[in-house]
Amino acid sequence: MRAHHERTLRLSSTRRGARLARHLATQQFTDWTGLPHDSEPARTVALVTAELASNAIRHGSLPGRDFWLALLLLPHGLRIEVTDTRPECLPQVSVPPPADAASGRGLLLVQAYADRWGCTVIDEYTKTTWAEVSLGSL
Template identity: 65%
Template sequence: MTQQQTTDEPHAPEPQLSLCFSSTRRGARLARRLAVEQFTEWTGLAPDSGTAHAVALVTAELASNAITHGRLPGRDFRLTLLLLPQAIRIEVTDTRPERPVRRPGALSASSDAMSGRGLLLVTAYAERWGSESRDAYTKTVWAEVPVPPGTPRG
């Protein structure tokens, strides 16, 4: 079956992209840039739009957490993007399922700490977010950034 929609199909599959990146700062930076580029290609929104900035920020935070807290030497993290009817879903999968994600209220970052607030930003920019372990070897943290109504898709 090709990726093109046929007239017999009632609904086309959601646009999706999934790639692996090295668990390094460079890998996280590339994931952020790719997420914005793919989002703007799917929607036609400008890369400097508010929604594209939100996609960049959420992707950067999730990728940063994956390389900081979910990294095993020699293992990559996976970025998956799905364009949903009213949001873009950003998923970052790492190789440390035994390290659960703590909700922002459970974090104990002091007011002068240099880190520890990333998930607060994700909470502010994402409509909803969460995490799940789909198997014994990985953990996926996901967030859905709302897309303005009437935005072209695909």
């Protein structure tokens, strides 16, 4: 897998950090591809990035530890990688939560919108959850 462009950022494990990750991923994607911010692929990048970053903050952070966002423009699409500090907390897609549940749908959304996704434990201190979003007919 060879990236045409690559960008890596360290962000705080806060709601503000997750929001910034979403905005930066969308901006970088539109800069690289020339697609408008309101295009379907750009909206998909925003949604997938938001869910991966939110999960890293909610389930993968330790006090005082940041998370990393990496964006890789590949020939067929964009790979979004979020690295956090809890390799023992692997993401799992289970059955959908009850209709009245306030959370629990993030990875279901990632699974629905991304072409591929997964998780890699890098070492005893970190894991990376990644997703690839297709550029479609570009």
